[in-house]
Amino acid sequence: MRRLLAGMALSLAAGSSLAAPEPAAPWWKHALILEVYPRSYGDSNGDGVGDLEGIRQHLDDVQKLGADAIWITPMYPSPQVDFGYDVADYRAVDPTYGTLADFDRLMADAKQKHIRVLLDMVLNHTSDKNAWFVESASSRDNPKADWYVWNDGVDANGASVTPFQKRFVHDGKVPPNNWESVFGGSAWEWVPARKQFYYHRFYRQQPDLNWRNPAVEKAMFDAMRFWLDRGVAGFRLDAISTLFEDPQLRNDPERGGTNAYGDPNLHTQYSDNLPEVHDVMRRLRKMVDGYPGDRVLIGETYTPKTADLVPWYGGAQKDELHLPMDLIPGFGWQAAFDDNWFRKHLRDAQTDLLGEPPLLVFDNHDNPRSIDRFGDGKHDLARAKVIAAMLLTNRGVALTYYGAPIGMTTSTPTRKEDVRDPVGITGWPKDKGRDGERTPMQWTAGPQAGFSTNPTTWLPVASNYRTVNVASEMADSGSLLQWYRTLIDLRRSNPSLHDGAMTFVDTQNPNVLTYVREGAEPVLVAMNFSGEPRPLASGIKASAVRTLAASDDALKAAHSLDGTMLPPYSAWIVAFKR
Incomplete structure (x- = not known):
């Protein structure tokens, strides 16, 4: 027994197969x-x-x-x-x-x-019927007054006001800049009770939250915890790049022409993808990773x-x-x-x-x-x-x-x-x-x-x-x-399709896309993007070719790689040995 234990210790020290296995992938x-x-x-x-x-x-x-x-x-x-x-x-x-x-x-x-x-x-916005916004819109001094993005606007006759802004005049004021809603028109909506505009990247009934207010982040993270505690495996985060806007409210540059709504086309330089969003993502990732079960964050x-x-x-x-x-x-x-x-x-x-x-x-x-x-x-x-x-x-x-x-x-x-x-x-x-x-x-x-x-x-x-x-x-x-169903089953059960590296071959073959998923038994995936038959020319010397799936029955009897004719608009998934 002592000799066996000593041998095990030497093997472990040498990094043999007795070492701790790699942790399973999420x-x-x-x-x-x-x-x-x-x-x-x-x-x-x-x-x-x-x-x-x-x-x-x-x-x-x-x-x-x-x-x-x-x-x-x-x-x-x-x-x-x-x-x-x-x-x-x-x-x-x-x-x-x-x-x-x-x-x-x-x-x-x-x-x-x-x-x-x-x-x-x-995370970017709520409904205008959300209790948070109803309270925020009621006055300038309520507890949630700063939970959304509000602004007084600028004088309608100001020298720097664009023709687009002048389309939205309220009490002699116009929106503070030329930012546009994805759904058309100005991204700013006037609220008489506050005599201010609120910002909405999307529909006017979707006011943007003010992510520069820590209370907003806490409320949204708490909402996510509510569902994580109920067992959800994670979240897809909608419109995640739009959480922050330029605090100076600078105009987005125009890029010429108009969109489907007749508004100027803009580069969203100051209203999208600001660096602050990544600070929020890191904090959110830390929170989600604190839950068991490999919860996942997916971003739009x-x-x-x-x-x-x-x-x-x-x-x-x-x-x-x-x-x-x-x-x-x-x-x-x-x-x-x-x-x-x-x-x-x-x-x-x-x-x-x-x-x-x-x-x-x-x-x-x-x-x-x-x-x-x-x-x-x-x-x-x-x-x-x-x-x-x-x-x-x-x-x-x-x-x-x-x-x-x-x-x-x-x-x-x-x-x-x-x-x-x-x-x-x-x-x-x-x-x-x-x-x-x-x-x-x-x-x-x-x-x-x-x-x-x-x-x-x-x-x-x-x-x-x-x-x-x-x-x-x-x-x-x-x-x-x-x-x-066939492809999904192969994806799950075939080791090469499940874990293998991806190598592109036959890259000069017109209208044919081919790659290999590497493994003990590699898998070649070949796709013909044309309406004409195309010969496969992978350059791989293969033996024991075995069709795993073919979108055209003509491929099921193929017994070699190179020279096999791929029918029009076909896909062939085949295991082989080098």
């Missing part, structure tokens, strides 16, 4: 997260609007898909001017969606099914290039967001169905983020659905399978949106009177809003697509629900849903 580093828009997911009570019980009733579907977590967009009490992103109370559930008891029941069932629940947290971070996400991770310290969203694929004007575009973007995501996992976002509630953005009207399904392969086989965290795995399409209103989204109401016809990507989930080919028993749903069900729905696609081995 659950979210390999996760698939499904965004759920509660108004549109499942209506349990027949009022035409989705609710928490409707989400709970479909947890089996989430489990069958293979998602590790659901992110629920705002379900808090709200006047619903911006469909929940105008929060009236951060510690309750809107009656439209149910009760706290319903939420707790959802949490309990999700835990049983090993599905984590993330909530949307709106729109950036022009991938490297701009590094500060949101916290730079070299990596002490801010766990997962800032890489939303560049969500910009329809920037992304293209092009192998070179995606190769560069995927490579940047591997090399420019200090080794942190990227979180690629192809679909969400603010952008037309990717099947439309990347489709050509003829090969939409085949192209969608290529996009799915890219989303689910790259080295990073994956996020998808309800309906994307079945190919739900964007159903944009054709008449202004049908628009529900405030963006579309004010921006019509140049900007028709976001209703098209928020239509009810298509579960079956039955009435209202199985979403509701009410013939009048809050938004109309898309007209293609009889063929594009979960029930039909579960029964079809060649469907987009079954393709998603």
Whole structure:
């Protein structure tokens, strides 16, 4: 025994396999997260609007898909001017969606099914019906008078006043600068009771909180603790770059032309992405990391290039967001169905983020659905399978949106009177809003697509629900849903796809994007972005080629890498040995 113990000690000292194992990676580093828009997911009570019980009733579907977590967009009490992103109370559930008891029941069932629940947290602004703002707006000397961003304005006849500011005169005053609301018009709204303007980056019913007041930070952190204590796995932080504004209130520079609302186009130099926000992120990260279970902070971070996400991770310290969203694929004007575009973007995501996992976002509630953005009207399904392969086989965290795995399409209103989204109401016809990507989930080919028993749903069900729905696609081995399920299962079970490094090969092959996920048995992912067959030319000398998944049946019999013809708009995932 003494000899054995001595040998063990020597082995441990030498760093043998008896040394302590590496700690397991946080659950979210390999996760698939499904965004759920509660108004549109499942209506349990027949009022035409989705609710928490409707989400709970479909947890089996989430489990069958293979998602590790659901992110629920705002379900808090709200006047619903911006469909929940105008929060009236951060510690309750809107009656439209149910009760706290319903939420707790959802949490309990999700835990049983090993599905984590993330909530949307709106830190930048509240509803103007929030009790905090009602009090703040009542006078200049109440206890919450400084909880929001207030200003006296400037003389309407001042020499430096812009024509844009002069459109908003009140008692001889105009807004203090040219800052604009994302939803059109001035970002400043006059309140007679205070004879002041308040700032609202978004809709006028969404006043911005004053994050320079420590009491605001405490109140918001306490609200997040309320939900963390109920077991949520983390938060997606809405519009996180907008928490602070220039204290000098300098005008944002104009960049020429006008937007969909007829307002001057601006560079938001002084009203967005100020450095102070990173101090808040570090404090928030410390608070969230104090909870057990690897809670996660995800940020809505729109950036022009991938490297701009590094500060949101916290730079070299990596002490801010766990997962800032890489939303560049969500910009329809920037992304293209092009192998070179995606190769560069995927490579940047591997090399420019200090080794942190990227979180690629192809679909969400603010952008037309990717099947439309990347489709050509003829090969939409085949192209969608290529996009799915890219989303689910790259080295990073994956996020998808309800309906994307079945190919739900964007159903944009054709008449202004049908628009529900405030963006579309004010921006019509140049900007028709976001209703098209928020239509009810298509579960079956039955009435209202199985979403509701009410013939009048809050938004109309898309007209293609009889063929594009979960029930039909579960029964079809060649469907987009079954393709998603296959890829998700591979992502979870295949060691190389789960953990392997990512190496790009065949980079000069026109219209073909190919990379290898390294491991004991590497996996090659090849995608043809063209409408013509293309030969694979990876340069890899491989043996024992084994197809794991193929979007085109012709690839299932392939027994070699180079020389295999990739059919038009196809994806091939294949294990091999060198």
